[in-house]
Amino acid sequence: MKRLWHWPIDPLARTVRLALGEKRCAIDLVSVLPWAQPEELASMAPGARAPVMVDTGAEEKVSAVGTHAICEYLEEAIPTPRLLPFVAQERAEARRLWRYSEDSFADVNATLLTERVNQWVRRAREPDSGALRTGVHALKSRMTFLNGLAESRTYMAGRMLTLADLSIAAHLSAYDYFGDVPWDMTPDLKAWYSRIKSRPSFRPLLADKVDGTRPARHYADLDF
Structure with missing residues (x-):
């Protein structure tokens, strides 16, 4: 079971969501406001801020904080398809x-x-x-x-x-x-x-809606 603490419009969290989508990895999403980070994130690692992913399905529980730590972990845990070239x-x-x-x-x-x-x-x-x-x-x-x-x-x-x-x-x-x-x-x-x-990995992002606003009219249009 993988859980990701994120905010939908955060570009760093979106990078992680795209990587998860490319690897066809199921994820439990927990929305976190960037200006109100919950204490549970700080308890995972000092100074931790979203995006944070926890994987309880590995041999040992893994907590990864930040885009690079999460995406590099995913490359090791789910090597196919590769998102970093072999060469x-x-x-x-x-x-x-x-x-x-x-x-x-x-x-x-x-x-x-x-x-x-x-x-x-x-x-x-x-x-x-x-x-x-x-x-x-x-x-x-x-x-x-x-x-x-x-x-x-x-x-x-x-x-x-x-x-x-x-x-x-x-x-x-x-x-x-x-x-x-x-x-x-x-x-x-x-x-x-x-x-x-x-x-296909982009579809969840195109479906995002944030309280208080609507996306631009062309946002979800694949042909702009």
Whole structure:
């Protein structure tokens, strides 16, 4: 039995959910508000915050905290299908872009995504227009780089779907929930995302609904 503590719009948790979906792994989902982390998570490991996964079906109970710990554990526990290539050089490239995704989108999460959540979900205050502009500019910059990869590669890290694809798609999907992704400026990235979005593992994400808001009209449309 596997249980995942997550918040539906969190890009890091979405990466884990996509990995679980690709591996066709059943999971019990527990929704956790990012601004109100329960004490039970801290009891699993000092400073633990969602996403957190517990696997009680292994020989010994396993608690994995954070996207990398969870996804690397899943690669070992459920090796098929592989989400990190067998060839060392290709595996290194997948890990590089997986890390790039989390690092480079961090400022978009801290500005654009945080402001949308504050505005539409928490209803906490008026959005910070400066933070929104900063986030939109950062997002466009990342998309330009990723469009170059999508233009020259079948998948982000090369020939096969990897955790790099899942991480990048997870982040873009969170912004796309609020309609903030300027797809028309990056046609190759849009075509790549359409293919990832059409995979069975993506269906639970496209069905997400968060209290207080609705996804953009095109969000669940496989043809945009």
